[in-house]
Amino acid sequence: MPVTFNDANAPRFNGTSVRRPQDPPRGMVTPPPEIVAQVAKERAKFPAAIYTDAYAKRILDDRTLAYYYEGLDVAYRSVSQGVEVLAIGVEEIGQLVKGKTPEELLTFTIKEP
Amino acid sequence: MSRLAVPLLYRTLFASGDVLLRAEVDLLIKDDRGVWHQETFRVDSGAEMTTMFAPLAKQLGVPTPQHAVPNAVHAQTGLEIRSGVLRVQVVGMDATEYAFPCFFLGDPSGPPATPISPPAVPRTLLGLSGVINQLRITFDGDAGPGAPYGHLIVEKK
Numbered sequence: 001m002p003v004t005f006n007d008a009n010a011p012r013f014n015g016t017s018v019r020r021p022q023d024p025p026r027g028m029v030t031p032p033p034e035i036v037a038q039v040a041k042e043r044a045k046f047p048a049a050i051y052t053d054a055y056a057k058r059i060l061d062d063r064t065l066a067y068y069y070e071g072l073d074v075a076y077r078s079v080s081q082g083v084e085v086l087a088i089g090v091e092e093i094g095q096l097v098k099g100k101t102p103e104e105l106l107t108f109t110i111k112e113p
Numbered sequence: 114m115s116r117l118a119v120p121l122l123y124r125t126l127f128a129s130g131d132v133l134l135r136a137e138v139d140l141l142i143k144d145d146r147g148v149w150h151q152e153t154f155r156v157d158s159g160a161e162m163t164t165m166f167a168p169l170a171k172q173l174g175v176p177t178p179q180h181a182v183p184n185a186v187h188a189q190t191g192l193e194i195r196s197g198v199l200r201v202q203v204v205g206m207d208a209t210e211y212a213f214p215c216f217f218l219g220d221p222s223g224p225p226a227t228p229i230s231p232p233a234v235p236r237t238l239l240g241l242s243g244v245i246n247q248l249r250i251t252f253d254g255d256a257g258p259g260a261p262y263g264h265l266i267v268e269k270k
Contacts, residue, residue, distance in 0.1 A: 054259055091172070094171075097174075102148045
């Protein structure tokens with residue numbers, strides 16, 4: 001099993017660590033400014049050829065999902081501005097997949113940030 | 114041979130500044146209609162068995178055993194386990210379909226465990242049993258283009 005660490009200093013907590021599936025944002029979600037700043041600071045430590053734009057985007061998506069949805073299952077797709085969140089929690093995900101064609105189902109990913 | 118190199122992800126622990134690495138891989142999971150769903154799994158060399166949250170599996174139509182394994186629970190969460198199989202493809206590799214043994218965690222029909230207080234114990238893990246006899250999985254910490262902390266390498270055996 002993975003060893004994980006609770007980071008109570010992370011900006012996402014903002015005084016509370018309890019979240020419900022109905023709380024976090026849905027739809028287009030852009031990276032929080034503090035996440036953008038943090039990733040830019042970390043990226044500056046590496047040559048541009050190593051910490052590429054594509055990798056920075058992947059990390060921004062990952063941090064954005066963790067910021068809002070840690071501990072929840074989420075269906076999302078990566079878009080240029082951030083992530084598009086389609087469903088949060090298993091019940092919403094179940095509703096999302098109903099009636100979708102096989103092709104449509106492969107346009108998003110389910111993840112537990 | 115089909116081979117996939119996935120950049121390792123990382124986060125910085127705000128409390129200490131330490132960099133924490135992890136590896137993830139996207140799998141296509143086949144449901145009971147033969148339709149694929151894409152889900153991200155954390156690759157965990159310390160996990161004895163692949164795991165997935167049973168209520169999510171049910172919502173996706175992934176077949177799960179009817180009965181829980183008696184006298185056994187998932188130690189980290191206390192959830193009951195159902196011993197089944199995940200039929201998957203690895204995104205980014207060839208179309209080989211693998212059957213991985215999987216412990217489905219919790220009651221598939223049970224209410225979702227909400228609200229959730231982070232950090233929840235990750236439930237979507239790619240473990241060792243029944244996987245590494247089909248896939249060679251390597252963690253390579255050498256930095257490269259697009260991978261400051263190295264790669265997860267997945268190869269078909």
